[in-house]
Amino acid sequence: MKENITVIPRHGDSFKDKLFLPAIYDGVKVTFKHLFNNVTDINAVDTLEYPEEQPRDITERYRGLHRLTHRSDDSIACVACFMCSTACPSNCIFIEAIERDDEKDEKMPKSFFIDTLECVFCGYCVEACPCDAIRMDTGIFSLTGNSREDFVMDKEQLLSHKGAFGEENSCARD
Amino acid sequence: MSTLSIVIAIVSFVLGALLALLTIPVLVWLERRIASLVQDRLGPNRTNVFGFRLGGVVQSFADVVKLLLKEEYYPSHIKTGRWLFMLAPVITFSAALLAFMAIPFADTILVDGEALRVQALPIDYGVFWYLAIGAIGVLGVIFGGWLSHNKYALLGAARAGSMVISYELPLGLSILSFIITYNTIDFNAMVQWQSGTFFGFLPAWGILVQPLASIILIVALFAETNRNPFTVAEGESEIVAGFMTEHTAMKFAMYFMGEYVAMNTASAVIITMIFGGYQIPWVSTEMMLQNFSTFAIALMVSVPVIVFLLIKWMRKNNTVRPTVSTDGGRNFETKVLSIALISMTVLIEVILLYLMFFADSALANSITVMLFQIVVFVVKLMLFNIFFILIRWTVPRFRYDQVQHLGWVYLLPLSLLNLFITAIIVVGVT
Numbered sequence: 001m002k003e004n005i006t007v008i009p010r011h012g013d014s015f016k017d018k019l020f021l022p023a024i025y026d027g028v029k030v031t032f033k034h035l036f037n038n039v040t041d042i043n044a045v046d047t048l049e050y051p052e053e054q055p056r057d058i059t060e061r062y063r064g065l066h067r068l069t070h071r072s073d074d075s076i077a078c079v080a081c082f083m084c085s086t087a088c089p090s091n092c093i094f095i096e097a098i099e100r101d102d103e104k105d106e107k108m109p110k111s112f113f114i115d116t117l118e119c120v121f122c123g124y125c126v127e128a129c130p131c132d133a134i135r136m137d138t139g140i141f142s143l144t145g146n147s148r149e150d151f152v153m154d155k156e157q158l159l160s161h162k163g164a165f166g167e168e169n170s171c172a173r174d
Numbered sequence: 175m176s177t178l179s180i181v182i183a184i185v186s187f188v189l190g191a192l193l194a195l196l197t198i199p200v201l202v203w204l205e206r207r208i209a210s211l212v213q214d215r216l217g218p219n220r221t222n223v224f225g226f227r228l229g230g231v232v233q234s235f236a237d238v239v240k241l242l243l244k245e246e247y248y249p250s251h252i253k254t255g256r257w258l259f260m261l262a263p264v265i266t267f268s269a270a271l272l273a274f275m276a277i278p279f280a281d282t283i284l285v286d287g288e289a290l291r292v293q294a295l296p297i298d299y300g301v302f303w304y305l306a307i308g309a310i311g312v313l314g315v316i317f318g319g320w321l322s323h324n325k326y327a328l329l330g331a332a333r334a335g336s337m338v339i340s341y342e343l344p345l346g347l348s349i350l351s352f353i354i355t356y357n358t359i360d361f362n363a364m365v366q367w368q369s370g371t372f373f374g375f376l377p378a379w380g381i382l383v384q385p386l387a388s389i390i391l392i393v394a395l396f397a398e399t400n401r402n403p404f405t406v407a408e409g410e411s412e413i414v415a416g417f418m419t420e421h422t423a424m425k426f427a428m429y430f431m432g433e434y435v436a437m438n439t440a441s442a443v444i445i446t447m448i449f450g451g452y453q454i455p456w457v458s459t460e461m462m463l464q465n466f467s468t469f470a471i472a473l474m475v476s477v478p479v480i481v482f483l484l485i486k487w488m489r490k491n492n493t494v495r496p497t498v499s500t501d502g503g504r505n506f507e508t509k510v511l512s513i514a515l516i517s518m519t520v521l522i523e524v525i526l527l528y529l530m531f532f533a534d535s536a537l538a539n540s541i542t543v544m545l546f547q548i549v550v551f552v553v554k555l556m557l558f559n560i561f562f563i564l565i566r567w568t569v570p571r572f573r574y575d576q577v578q579h580l581g582w583v584y585l586l587p588l589s590l591l592n593l594f595i596t597a598i599i600v601v602g603v604t
Contacts, residue, residue: 021389027568031212035564038211042491047216052498 058139060165063123065140066114066153067161069133069170075102076159077170078133080109084125092118093125105173112155116143132172139164178537182283182290189548190294193555194274194435199234201434204556205563206233212567225503226510229492244423252323252420259321263421263428266314270436273308276300277442278362280452280547281459283540291362292544300361301349304443308398311436312338315400315407318429319417330416333574334407337397340574340581341404345394347589348387351596352447355384365451369458377455380448386592388448390585395440397577400433402566406574441558449554452547459543466539470526473546481519485512 016022038045048055058064069077080097098110125134138161145151162168203218207230210217219230226232252259275294282289290296297303312334319331353359356367364380372378381388397404408416418429445451453459462469492508494501529538572580 024565024569028564031564031568034212034214035208038214039491040487042216043493043495045211045214045216047214049216049494049498052500052502053495056497 055141058141058164060137062139062141063121063126063136064138064164065116065143065161066119066125066134066136066158067138067163068112068155068158069135069163070159070168071104072169072174075104076108076133076155077131077173078109078112079105079131079173080107081130083128083130084134087124087128089122089124090118090120092116109155112158114153114158115151116153117148117151130172132170134158135163137163137165137167176286176288178285179288179290182285182292183296186279186292186296187294189279189292190275190277193279193552194271194438197438197555197559198431198434199238200231201438201559202237203229203231203234204559205434205566208560208563209567212564220502222503226507227502227504228507238427241423241427246424247422249322249324249420252321255321258317259420260425262314262318262321263418263425263432264314265317266311267428267432267435269307269311269314270432270439273304273311274435274439274442276303276361277439277446278365278451279551280544281366282362283544285537292548293362298360298362301353301359301364304361304439305346305349308436308439309338309342311398311432314429314432315417318421319407322417322420324420326413326415327417327419329413330407330419333409333413334400334417336574336578337400337404337406340578341394341397341585344390344581344585344589345398347586347593348390348394349447351384351387351589351593352380352391354593354596354600355380357600361446361451364447365453366458368450369453371456377450379450379455384448384592384596386588387596390589390592391448392444393580393585395444396562396565397581399436399440399562401437401562403569403572404577405571406577409571437562438555438559441555441562445551445554445558449558452551452554454550459547462543462546463536463540466543467530469543469546470530474523474526477522478519481515485515488512 011017071077079100080095082095082097085091085093085095092115094111094113094115096110096112097107100106100108121136123136126136140161143151207217207219217230218233219227221227221230221233221236223232248256276297277300278291278293280292282291284290291298293300295303315334316331319327319329319334322328352364356364358364358367368377368379370378372383376382396402400407408418410416413419418426421429488508488511492504494504526542529542
């Protein structure tokens, strides 16, 4: 088994290593190269200048702020089945149902609240929805407000959010 | 004592105070910007006054305001020696500040046959002053750590104490070999010695005349200023903030500023002792005064070139990428600064032309040379400060036993050997 033994060479015993100054010289060369390149061309620094510059790498899978989708006639796609609020692990979806009178479906939400302070952005509501009525494809990653109430999204706000990746209407209800 | 000599004394004192104090915010900003540029980040570049950001240097002034307005917190467990606990940061800060005062910013200027020193403190024993005052700084660190009654602070103070015994001897011995070489303890005379040449063509800078002692001096001064790689007294991964754990607000800021003043002082000492101080290589003060018109023409050519390059650099780099929605007034700032720089250049040219052709005053000439030397000194100072900062972001921290090993096993015998050889050569030559 002797041929399987690998001897790792130990460093630090040579005169050059003990002198330490060549190593410092090499290190300074690296840091100075970075400093010089960045000083001569500051815009080559690959830093996102948020908020003047917005992130460009948000993909379709990114779970942003929720939205409620529309049908082709711009009415709400949601049928108030309560699947999302049942699936919600943080119990932050509050729906009140009402009878729908345009013959398209039987029910629709009278009010639809999502408390985004409670929400953990897990995406279970999107998975649970049978009508493709709730989605998280807005690409909105920052939500600001002055009071707790500002963070409770109502039905109109959720309907007003636009999808960021092309698909606007519900794919399951027309 | 004439009026002019009083004016020059006041000007050099103000200059010393400004160079020591006004460089603190610049150095703090420089440290943060260079750290970020070395690590491919941007660093603080947004704070501005009326759209003027000057690369973000305004940030440091905002930080000072923040530190001044912070709550002053006194740890209630400190029962004894509270006055010394309060005084400790002041000791560190003022020691570093006072040590800077012996540095010459320009050559002695002759006014009515009277040689005036352009030094904040016009003393001719500057090296001893620096060694005496500079060594007090660590007392503030030790007192502050000891009287905090905190185990981390105590460990930091103990480490600072161990640092002192590691670096003080090599520092003193390497400075001793410089004293033997230059045959003086006056900083200004040291700089004058270095304005000559060596082997006929090399500038007689200390780094070329005494390379070993220069390296030992630089290493020992890095240790004296508590900068990386010798920041053993405040290893944040092991002992929180070390000796300054219990210090808050302005007390902390005093330590913090003291570190930068000490770094500035160490840079000034290093460039004065081994990098020719306020001189540019091969050119001594007498040469500049005797060939004043040549000097003025060289200055009149080089200043516009430097300003042109500066404006070109600013126009390229004081911008934002096209993807950024607003440039935050950078274009406007570039324009205003360009106009200011160009008008300054024109003013300098006019003054130099006047001095060359119309005024024939030796005093005006020597004042021009003095101003030039001050500018050279400040540029060199800043370059060496940048080197200090670059080293901080290059070399990781040593353990304190490694520092002691370095000081006693390597630097002390080397500096003794160097002292021995220097003494033999100096005795042999004379």
